[in-house]
Amino acid sequence: MGLDIFEHWGRGAGTFLNQMDWMQALAALLVVIVVRAALGKGLELVGHRMARVAQRSSNRYDDLIADMLSATRPGMLTLFALLVGLNMLDFGAHWDERLGQLWFIALALQFGLWGQRLIRGSLRLYGERHAPAGASSTLLSWALRTLLWSVLALAVFSNLGIDITAFVASLGIGGIAVALAAQNILGDLFASLSIAVDKPFEVGDSISVGAVSGTVERVGLKTTRIRSINGEQIVMSNTDLLRQTVSNFKRQQTRRIVFGFGLTYDATPEQLAEVPQRLRRLVEADPQLEFRRAHFKSFGDSSLDFEVVYIVRDPSYDVYMDRQQALNLALMKELATMGLQFAFPSRTVYTVTPAAPT
Numbered sequence: 428m429g430l431d432i433f434e435h436w437g438r439g440a441g442t443f444l445n446q447m448d449w450m451q452a453l454a455a456l457l458v459v460i461v462v463r464a465a466l467g468k469g470l471e472l473v474g475h476r477m478a479r480v481a482q483r484s485s486n487r488y489d490d491l492i493a494d495m496l497s498a499t500r501p502g503m504l505t506l507f508a509l510l511v512g513l514n515m516l517d518f519g520a521h522w523d524e525r526l527g528q529l530w531f532i533a534l535a536l537q538f539g540l541w542g543q544r545l546i547r548g549s550l551r552l553y554g555e556r557h558a559p560a561g562a563s564s565t566l567l568s569w570a571l572r573t574l575l576w577s578v579l580a581l582a583v584f585s586n587l588g589i590d591i592t593a594f595v596a597s598l599g600i601g602g603i604a605v606a607l608a609a610q611n612i613l614g615d616l617f618a619s620l621s622i623a624v625d626k627p628f629e630v631g632d633s634i635s636v637g638a639v640s641g642t643v644e645r646v647g648l649k650t651t652r653i654r655s656i657n658g659e660q661i662v663m664s665n666t667d668l669l670r671q672t673v674s675n676f677k678r679q680q681t682r683r684i685v686f687g688f689g690l691t692y693d694a695t696p697e698q699l700a701e702v703p704q705r706l707r708r709l710v711e712a713d714p715q716l717e718f719r720r721a722h723f724k725s726f727g728d729s730s731l732d733f734e735v736v737y738i739v740r741d742p743s744y745d746v747y748m749d750r751q752q753a754l755n756l757a758l759m760k761e762l763a764t765m766g767l768q769f770a771f772p773s774r775t776v777y778t779v780t781p782a783a784p785t
Contacts, residue, residue, distance in 0.1 A: 459512035466504045470496070491548045498544035503537050531586045535579045542575045618665035619648050628675050635674040636663065679742040684751065688758070689730025689770040698765055699723050702733060709757050710737045715750055730770030
């Protein structure tokens with residue numbers, strides 16, 4: 428089928444040379460020159476116009492369109508002008524069909540160049556608004572560009588009269604076979620793309636996944652490397668990582684703290700009722716803390732138990748520990764002034780002296 432197409436093209440070219448009217452060809456050549464100059468000037472004016480609009484606007488999509496238009500090749504403009512000139516020549520239906528196919532190929536190539544530049548620009552724009560995804564972004568760009576050129580190539584083959592049904596079917600069967608053979612690897616690759624696009628965490632974030640806690644050092648195509656709190660590097664499969672709940676501490680804005688303490692049973696009800704009020708004053712005296720509640724919670728085995736809840740406005744763990752320490756020391760002093768003591772596990776043993784025998 429492919430050889431027949433080239434034979435048809437050869438016969439069409441011969442017909443073109445035999446039937447050419449040189450005066451008509453000269454006029455067509457003049458049209459080619461004029462059209463080429465007009466296309467080049469028009470593209471230049473549009474490019475300058477888009478550049479001025481992009482400078483005055485904060486919208487980055489203007490830059491994206493201007494960058495896409497810059498992918499117009501001078502050779503493609505010359506080819507378009509040449510095709511316009513050839514359309515002025517009358518060489519019969521056979522040659523008109525060939526010209527239509529040339530137009531389709533030229534437009535497909537130019538749309539491919541525009542689409543390729545649009546993909547790269549879009550991923551670059553996404554990377555500027557978010558943390559760059561490294562290898563995952565490169566993989567996504569390669570996949571999208573491959574898909575673009577594959578679709579355009581199939582469209583060109585179909586326009587040339589080549590039956591692509593069997594080819595598409597074979598690609599589908601081959602793709603299924605490859606996917607089944609490498610489903611684990613492909614699963615990790617798609618998980619890597621999901622991390623790149625959805626951004627549940629980024630390099631440098633402190634996260635917790637299951638029993639693993641640490642800082643993300645690298646997000647690869649198959650695995651993610653985490654530096655644990657103890658210092659060792661933990662390598663996790665991207666698929667396994669996304670199957671679990673990920674806690675991202677870097678995006679934590681505040682810390683909710685719950686802590687408790689117990690007082691001895693010799694405290695009076697009046698003293699116990701006053702403790703929450705004094706706790707509130709201690710917490711509100713610290714500008715980095717926000718009081719939520721304090722209650723006499725329960726009667727413990729050896730203590731009267733209190734529970735306190737407050738918010739640390741800074742997510743840093745070091746800040747939390749500093750404020751908790753200051754609050755603990757202030758609480759000890761406050762309870763001492765009230766004559767109260769912290770309880771500790773204790774047990775009272777009563778001994779009974781047996782009566783003397785009579």
